[in-house]
Amino acid sequence: MKHQLIRNDMNALLIQKVKNADGKASGLSESLDKEKIPFQLISQVNWSEYPYKPDVKFRIAHNSKNILLNYRVEESDIKALCEEDNGKVWEDSCVEFFISFNEDDFYYNIESNCIGKIVVATGVDRYNRVPVPAAVINGIDRWSSLGNLPVENKSGKWELSLVIPVDVFLPSRINTFDGLQAKGNFYKCGDKLKVSHFLSWNPIKNDQPNFHLPQFFGKLVFD
Numbered sequence: 001m002k003h004q005l006i007r008n009d010m011n012a013l014l015i016q017k018v019k020n021a022d023g024k025a026s027g028l029s030e031s032l033d034k035e036k037i038p039f040q041l042i043s044q045v046n047w048s049e050y051p052y053k054p055d056v057k058f059r060i061a062h063n064s065k066n067i068l069l070n071y072r073v074e075e076s077d078i079k080a081l082c083e084e085d086n087g088k089v090w091e092d093s094c095v096e097f098f099i100s101f102n103e104d105d106f107y108y109n110i111e112s113n114c115i116g117k118i119v120v121a122t123g124v125d126r127y128n129r130v131p132v133p134a135a136v137i138n139g140i141d142r143w144s145s146l147g148n149l150p151v152e153n154k155s156g157k158w159e160l161s162l163v164i165p166v167d168v169f170l171p172s173r174i175n176t177f178d179g180l181q182a183k184g185n186f187y188k189c190g191d192k193l194k195v196s197h198f199l200s201w202n203p204i205k206n207d208q209p210n211f212h213l214p215q216f217f218g219k220l221v222f223d
Helices: 025-034 166-172
Strands: 004-007 010-017 055-062 066-080 094-101 107-113 118-123 141-144 151-165 181-189 198-200 218-222
Touching (some): 025 141, 107 166
Parallel strands (some): 010 055, 010 218
Antiparallel strands (some): 004 010, 107 118
C-alpha cells in the first residue's frame, strides 16, 4: 500500500508499525528516520480569508501500544504562552491530531502547542467536549526542540514529538493499534498569533474555520 493516496477528496494514510521505537519522545525523530517513515504535509488552506501557510509536516507510526507522532514546523511567529495541559493551546503555535476509531460515533482531539502542553478530549462535535483525565494526559511523553518554557517573539523552525499510549483511547476499548481502521485529520493553527491560520491535512469544506468536522476526516489504516 502507498503511504498516501487521494480518493474523492479524502486522503488515506497507512500508519506503519515500527519495531525499534523505544517509546521515548526525545529520540523519536531519529527512530522514525531509521524506519524511513515519510513526512506528510499539512498544507490545505481551506478559508481564503486566512491565506498564510507556514511550512508544516508530520509523520506518524505506531509500535502496537503507542502512536508515534512527529511534527516539523517553520513559521513567521512562534509563540507559546499556555504553560499547562488542558489550557488554551490553540491560541499559541499549535498542531492538532483528531482521530475516530472503527465505528465510534465520537472522536478524540489531541492538541499541543510548540512547547508540548496538551489538550485531549472526546465528543461527537466541537461542543460539550469531555476532557481526558490529567493522569492520562500525563502519560503522553512529549519532546519539543524549544524546550518546555514559554516562548514568544520568535520565528523559524521547531519540532515536536509525541508518544501517545493506547490508554488515552480507553473509551474505544483498544488494547493494540495493530490492524485498526480509523479516520482522522491533522491541523496547524494559532488563533492569537500575529497572523492567524488554519491549515489541515485533509481538505475541509465549511464556511467558517472549524476543525471539529469528522465528515472531512481522512482514512487512517494501522499496519
